[in-house]
Amino acid sequence: MANLHYCHLQPRFSVSELINRWKESMANFAIIDCEYVQFSISDRRIIEIGIVLMNDQSGHLELIDQYQTLINPGRPCPKDVLKLTGITQLELDSAPRFDLVAEMIELLTREQTLVGHNIKEDFKALQSEFDVLGLDFRRKSTCTFDLAKTSLPELPSYELKNLCHWFNIKLDNHHRALDDAMATAELFCKLYEPHIRKREEHPQVTAMRCHPKLNPKLFSQWKRQPAVIDCFKNGQLMAMDWVRNLHDEGPKLLVQLHRQEGHSFDKIVIHDCTDPIDALLRFRFRLKKLKPLHNVKEEAKLWVVERLGWGFRLNKWNQAKGTILFQTKNRKDAQEKLHALLENLDRPKLYYRDPEDTEWKKEQQQAHREFIQSVTKKVADYPENHFAVRFGNNSPSYLFYQGKLCGKRYIKQKDFPQLRQLPEDYRKIYETPQIRHQLIHLLLQEKNRHQKEIEFIRLKENCP
Template identity: 30%
Template sequence: MKEAKFAVIDVETTGGGIKGNKITEICIIVLQDGKELNRFTSLVNPGREIPLYIEKLTGINDRMVEDAPYFDEIAPQILELTRDCIFVAHNVGFDYNVVRAEFKEAGIDFNRKRLCTVRLAKKLIPGLFSYSLGNLCTSINIPHYDRHRAQGDTEATVILFQRCLDLDPDYEVIEEFLNRKSKESYFPPHFKAQDFENLPHKPGVYFFKDKNGKPLYIGKAIDIQKRVLSHFREKSNRKYELLQNTHSIDYELTGSELLALLREAELILKYYPKYNKAQKNPSKPYKLTSYHNKQGIEQFALHKNKIAPVSWMQFYTREEAIQFMEHLCEEFELCPKYCGLQQGVATCNHYKIHTCSGACSGDLSVADYNLRVSKALDYIHQYEQSCLLVEKGRETGEKSFIYLKQGRFSGYGFIDDAADFNHHEDFEHYLIPQKSSAYADRIVRRYLATEKHIVRLPLTSVEQHTQNIFENWFVD
């Protein structure tokens, strides 16, 4: 391993994450056995304007790079200089991916083993307050001149790397980090490997947190550890920025995917994390209504913005609404024309629904058809009943339950697997009340449309014995 060559590299860029980011300056110092063999430094014309905030940070402006070579002009020299080298950088994920993207744009495939001095320093020099290059250099007395310029940052990284080599004379840690199968090669720079190993392979919600413990992103997973690792491997600019700011990852077990979905929805609304997009711009729901047309037929309709005197259900995408109405037509032999699935036709001729018994063609009386609609409405009313949904628990010997009050998510809890739900006191003391939301309502609707293992309690019993609990927890 002492014969290995290391190319310590730093790039300055136009900013904007990884994708679409262009190099404005690059410095490479090649080391072998801790000693410098070669170096290369150059400004690079990015082929675009340098943003003002980048100019203020690096001091590099458009005039300075006007006559500098484009990356494809120096690409062969960089390729040859780094051949058979291990790519070393402080926060290597950034520099490596930006350099690789530039090579790809130049039509050259660039692949090197890589090593991150942030992770190396955290392993070999633990306990420091910060591992940013500037703060780290201050902490361990490394001279750091021309900060945010490629040569100054590379020279400081070289000294840091040489310190790490002194602390790892047999290259044991370095060889461990160079193992391409190691998950650590994907970890965020501030994240501890042990914290990842502590993540469970179970359903639940997880929290990416900043250095102050504030949630930056909240997600749900059937397998928390596997899902978190998939985030580490994503290359989008937004995900890169999230991982750069992540210092820890916490989790909460739920036992089931359904409860994980509901907890995720609730927690996003509670913390409003910076990197979550879902629920921040909720759309108006589609409302399922009904009315008697001129022929006396009770007809269903879907409205998004209109105020209707009767609203049976609501959906949050048109696709979801259409799927439910198609199911309703097939289940109760209703007419697609009178269920909002076809318009402007004398008699229905739906591409999928072939169970219409002829209300639209006069083959079925109005009274008989309306009787079918009545049965369909009874079916819809089941969605509005108070009930318990029983799911798996967080561990063996436990089960979870989700309380729906008039069809809306209103609480959850965990209870012994042997317990029954015949009376309110069987679950009342285990209930953790929750406020519902449009997003949670949508999750429940989808679940009720597909799942069957539901334990129902009488409506009056449930409402009577839980009303006091909710009044104590929530104030309108």
């Protein structure tokens, strides 16, 4: 088993030697991971790539080679990305550009099936880089995220870090391309089809997590339909819940109940339902009548006011994720505590409030509208009653009717001069004082010819 690292500045093999080498190795899987920067919606730049080549040897995957390199994106990288990956800007500046490593990446992945965790995002980043070079990059792909979700529906999360913890896979430098690719390769070995057929022998299947006496074949017999699940222990009803899809959601629900309360259920009763509404109504009726121990304890949970990095939040005790500042059994007391905290802030609109507190929310919205009206300057009216205007090539056209902004629509530059009336499929917009102030300010610039990118056209007086 070879572990080779390549250097693009001083390549160890020629192109012909690489082609012959990959044919001899017969590698049919390329596990890939890309660290990239999203400068805009359509502009992704890879800053690091890691590739692990593997082949199938009689149903077992074997490591053939591995490859890693940094890539210079051609512009400064955001500080949050550098902090996340641990890469420095100096390392990126001294790294090769993508056009210098594109041939190597194409050779390594030629006639291979790309494998990655959330491979769609990495594949989009690769296609974006190859598009800049005028090359069409196409490969077959397999996603370990989808494989894990299909073969292990009981897991609460399918992120790479959580799956590595589940399978005891070593992942030291998360968000570094080669380390993530190696961890994904080990994960792929666990989820490869020959191993999926032997799931019943896996020591961490859902039945073993709930109770050792439960048969793992039970879950394969569940139908894809709504149902109500009753969980018993020693003849006592411990928990009850309903699911929309018993086959997909049932195993995951059992593990969640086991983790929350620590119960090991020795008996499970399934009540099939015709539709989700039937399942919900049946669950609520039986919940009030039978009062399972787990559900009764959950209703008695406390209300808490917690502080997170971005503000304050009112939440249930079992759902709290931040630092708990206040706890009570009465929801109103928690609301009053939250209001007292927010009133002492200079900018309370940046912080989360309780969404169910509608009256207080309306008061805050009214105060915000009054604040906007007080700071909005009074400016002149629009130059025309019926007109359309374009602020640059990549922005939509704003449509005005009867002296007010009525909507917007993307109109091509060549079609804009022929526009004489409102399009039928425009998107309606309700004008606010702040929007009116900004638009008239831009129109005054157009009137004074300070901004030449603005296109202005009058519409007919009898617009519909």
